[in-house]
Amino acid sequence: MSEIEVIFSPSTEDSGTFKLLELPPDLLKLVEAAVEGNSSLALSVKGGLEEDAVLCTDEKTYTMRSVVLSNSVLVVTPPQTEEGQVDRIAIRDQLHDVIELVPSLPKLHKLKGILRGAEYDEGHEDEEMDDEDIPAESSPMRRKFTYADALQLQASEGELRRGLRDMRILNVGGRLRPISPSFLNTILELILNHLVSESVPHNAVPVDQLCLALEEHEIRRTVTLQVLAWFGVIRGPSWEMNVDEVLKQVALGILRPHKDEPVSEDEFLAQWKRAVSDTFEAQVSLTLLEGNYLSTTLPNRFPALPALLYFPSSSLPIDPAARFTDLFLTRSRWKAQDIAPYLADIAVDSKERDKLLLKYARAMTDAEGVWYITRNKI
Numbered sequence: 001m002s003e004i005e006v007i008f009s010p011s012t013e014d015s016g017t018f019k020l021l022e023l024p025p026d027l028l029k030l031v032e033a034a035v036e037g038n039s040s041l042a043l044s045v046k047g048g049l050e051e052d053a054v055l056c057t058d059e060k061t062y063t064m065r066s067v068v069l070s071n072s073v074l075v076v077t078p079p080q081t082e083e084g085q086v087d088r089i090a091i092r093d094q095l096h097d098v099i100e101l102v103p104s105l106p107k108l109h110k111l112k113g114i115l116r117g118a119e120y121d122e123g124h125e126d127e128e129m130d131d132e133d134i135p136a137e138s139s140p141m142r143r144k145f146t147y148a149d150a151l152q153l154q155a156s157e158g159e160l161r162r163g164l165r166d167m168r169i170l171n172v173g174g175r176l177r178p179i180s181p182s183f184l185n186t187i188l189e190l191i192l193n194h195l196v197s198e199s200v201p202h203n204a205v206p207v208d209q210l211c212l213a214l215e216e217h218e219i220r221r222t223v224t225l226q227v228l229a230w231f232g233v234i235r236g237p238s239w240e241m242n243v244d245e246v247l248k249q250v251a252l253g254i255l256r257p258h259k260d261e262p263v264s265e266d267e268f269l270a271q272w273k274r275a276v277s278d279t280f281e282a283q284v285s286l287t288l289l290e291g292n293y294l295s296t297t298l299p300n301r302f303p304a305l306p307a308l309l310y311f312p313s314s315s316l317p318i319d320p321a322a323r324f325t326d327l328f329l330t331r332s333r334w335k336a337q338d339i340a341p342y343l344a345d346i347a348v349d350s351k352e353r354d355k356l357l358l359k360y361a362r363a364m365t366d367a368e369g370v371w372y373i374t375r376n377k378i
Helices: 025-036 110-114 157-166 181-197 207-215 221-230 243-255 265-283 320-330 336-342 350-360
Strands: 004-008 044-046 054-056 061-076 087-104 169-172 175-178 232-235 238-241 293-297 306-310 333-335 361-366 369-374
Touching: 169 221, 181 207, 181 221, 181 243, 181 265, 207 221, 207 238, 221 232, 243 265, 243 306, 265 306, 320 336, 320 350, 320 369, 333 336, 336 369, 350 361
Parallel strands: 004 087
Antiparallel strands: 044 054, 054 061, 061 087, 169 175, 232 238, 293 306, 333 369, 361 369
8 A cells, every 4th residue: 555645834835825716617618628728718806905806707707705615625735756755745725715706797887986077978079088178176087097997897808898888988089988878869860860861771881981971970980980889780891780779779868858757658659760760660669678667657647648757777776785675665566577677787697686586575466467575664
């Protein structure tokens, strides 16, 4: 029987220097593929002093949390195999916990506060946002917040790119600036008018021609190209429009003023169809606006007329407990299909969404079906 001599490491610097990381299946596959293909894999740990650390790949974010092990794990060196010597292993460290990686949502909500006051609006086309043009009382990050700065947020680069697109944030002169909703709708309406007037198919729009047309309205090419990338795909000299995304944005521009006073559903749909022209009116549907409106009725009308109120999920808190509090303050009960869109941006997947519903709400059934009500009194 072979013998192995166990010794403690002579170095006092080893203790506490090792951490055991448990890889979820999808991340393990990335690591194995990188090893087998002899390619690089970029992993980064992000988080400030007041934040929980996250680990980011190119496309996903994982929360890092410590889980206590029932049995201790010893970190040892490989056995020595020199001829004539007894095999030896040295205990380098003793681990009592493992770092678990849990898929999580990117922490991009901070962008709203950081970029407040830097909105890009109509009339800013020639503005370069030089430092001297910005009030001295503005914070350094607000005065000059770049894409490189945003990479330090707790999100993968892929999630950051998608977040900037979904939040409609431009990169202008090297700085990140959210575009004004009204100005964005103006650009989209000009694009739709161009397609109709020039009889251009929406899935093969000449990019240069469209940029020149918008430059006549003093909209810079760099802004146009970013807007086109948000609402479609640029392939070489042509742009293919994502019709649903354009229709949704146009509708939000019409609905946004009705945050306190409802608008008749029929009136809203009629305005929406007029705004997108005959070419796209057949694709107008309220399903495109899920998570952005509440169905209600016009006050003081009999019989009751269906109406809509602007209520975007993006305006609600990111913290789940606060999110549910706001939802149940707005409505005392919700149908599953109505509340689900308001949880999409705080849950990684439908499984986590269902866990949130179990934690913060309870189901009840009546003749109309299943409803969710609050678990706690508000």
